[in-house]
Amino acid sequence: MINQTRRHFLKTSAFLGASASVGFSLTGCNGNSETESPGLRFAVLSDLHVYDTSLGKDGSAFESYVASDRKMLEQSAEILSAMVEKLLAVDGLQAVIIPGDLTKDGELVCHQKVTSLLQPLRDAGVAVFVVPGNHDINNPDAVSFSGETTTQVESVTASKFAEIYQDFGYDAAIARHDNSLSYVAEPVEGIWLLGLDSCKYSDEDNAESPETSGQLTSDLLNWISDQLSSAQAQNKTVFGMLHHGIVPHFGSQPDFFSEYLVDDYENVGKQLATSGLNLVFTGHFHAQDIVSADYNEDGSLMMYDVETGSVVTSPCPFRLIDLDTASGTMSITSTDIDSIDSMEDFATYKESFIYTGMMNLYKVMLPETLEKMGVTLGEEELATLETLAAALHVAHYKGDEAADQTTLAALTQMINSGDATTAYMGSKLYQLAVDDGLADNSVSLSPWSENTAMIHNLLHRIQQTA
Known part of the structure; x- marks a missing residue:
């Protein structure tokens, strides 16, 4: 280990x-x-x-x-x-x-x-x-x-x-x-x-x-x-x-x-x-x-x-x-x-670009992952999960990520939901959200x-x- x-x-x-x-x-x-x-x-x-x-x-x-x-x-x-x-x-x-x-x-x-x-x-x-x-x-x-x-x-x-x-x-x-x-x-x-x-x-x-x-x-x-x-x-x-x-x-x-x-x-x-x-x-x-x-x-x-x-x-x-x-x-x-030089506000552009790209990634990846698990979610529940995963992934890209208390509470609620699939996804996203180690x-x-x-x-x- x-x-x-x-x-x-x-x-x-x-x-x-x-x-x-x-x-x-x-x-x-x-x-x-x-x-x-x-x-x-x-x-x-x-x-x-x-x-x-x-x-x-x-x-x-x-x-x-x-x-x-x-x-x-x-x-x-x-x-x-x-x-x-x-x-x-x-x-x-x-x-x-x-x-x-x-x-x-x-x-x-x-x-x-x-x-x-x-x-x-x-x-x-x-x-x-x-x-x-x-x-x-x-x-x-x-x-x-x-x-x-x-x-x-x-x-x-x-x-x-x-x-x-x-x-x-x-x-x-x-x-x-x-x-x-x-x-x-x-x-x-x-x-x-x-x-x-x-x-x-x-x-x-x-x-x-x-x-x-x-x-x-x-x-x-x-x-x-x-x-x-x-x-x-x-x-x-x-x-x-x-x-x-x-x-x-x-x-x-x-x-x-x-x-x-x-x-x-x-x-x-x-x-x-x-x-x-x-x-x-x-x-x-x-x-x-x-x-x-x-x-x-x-x-x-x-x-x-x-x-x-x-x-x-x-x-x-x-x-x-x-x-x-x-x-x-x-x-x-x-x-x-x-x-x-070619862009007036590149800092804002790159932030918008990465979030849009990550959302597109999870809109494909999450349904495929859930399908392999034999799980089907409603549109609203799936959209919420995609948005959360994309935001956590973008934060990880920056390094030194520190999820806010609202996000951590939502993930903890998923982990303790009693539903096996929800708990599993919550635990995996929590591991992406929490970076308890060396500064990045x-x-x-x-x-x-x-x-x-x-x-x-x-x-x-x-x-x-x-």
Whole structure:
């Protein structure tokens, strides 16, 4: 069983005399005090979903696609450009990492657009590292739009992906996995980035539609273990990035959104942590959320999963990370894009867009879920449930969600209704509504504290007696 210790720790940290921080260990943390310890200032962007509007933006086919989604595709390039501009103003920025879904649906022209939009970072001396997402390779949904019709356009293979992004991680790799697009890079001396390819994009997987779920194969896990052993032998600090989550970001995610986690996530996460990888940056679900898994329930074997929201989904965030191995800290701050040149009030537009998109999602998803359960609800009851679920999901996207007392009371009433279906849905929505863990947007982590295990053991005892 995983014990997820999230914002509860922050509330307890005052009792411990600590700042808003939580400890975890990383491979290679025992440095030589006589040598200078490395540091790294880097940014995290995720799920760019860049769309080149030369593929069409008018007509019912494109309008229908956008209406069924929650991504601001038409504004994607402009939002990313605004984000790059902000990053170029960050003093001392050394690297940017992007854990997948670079394009709308893997269109070659969209990949080429991505590299052109990111190039100013490289021109300024900022290293950029990418891995693929489930939309990026061998995607049958790579199409252009014209009026009522769509036309297949060229997507990319795995080898073409590595070629396109040779200047964005692959040429800088100090090790490559033979059977995936995974690699190891060293952004600064002493710190290794493990870029992991968790996607399924074989012809069989993507025969009709892109496969949403992800995996770390046994072959890849063995390769990762070898890289971590090498890192430990060389006293390197290691963190990872991949598209899919390693740790559930809310209690009902494995029930309703399991495809956003790697297959067999608990055993995979435990294996990675045992091998020495305890920190990963992920995307895919488009939410700002930080969560931990305590596999031994005593703080001795941890995994931290820092998920970053989508560039093209409100609130359009990016993270700035200051990693300092000398002091053993890593601070995380988050910034949203609230304005773009082409729109007078982008902040209001993006809020309206995400809520409308989420309502459309739940109007399809909830009836399908209930039908599988053999349950039929009246129109009014179903509409109420859809509205509540959409609002909670939007709040989760922003991070640091805190449902009001009226919402919590309504969910509690559902849980205690006496009706099995109502109670089940109430409990699952409650798990989405309540985020009792680490702060999601701005937080300071202490990766190399010698007291990590002691603190987690104390927290565990407090929780057991609470």
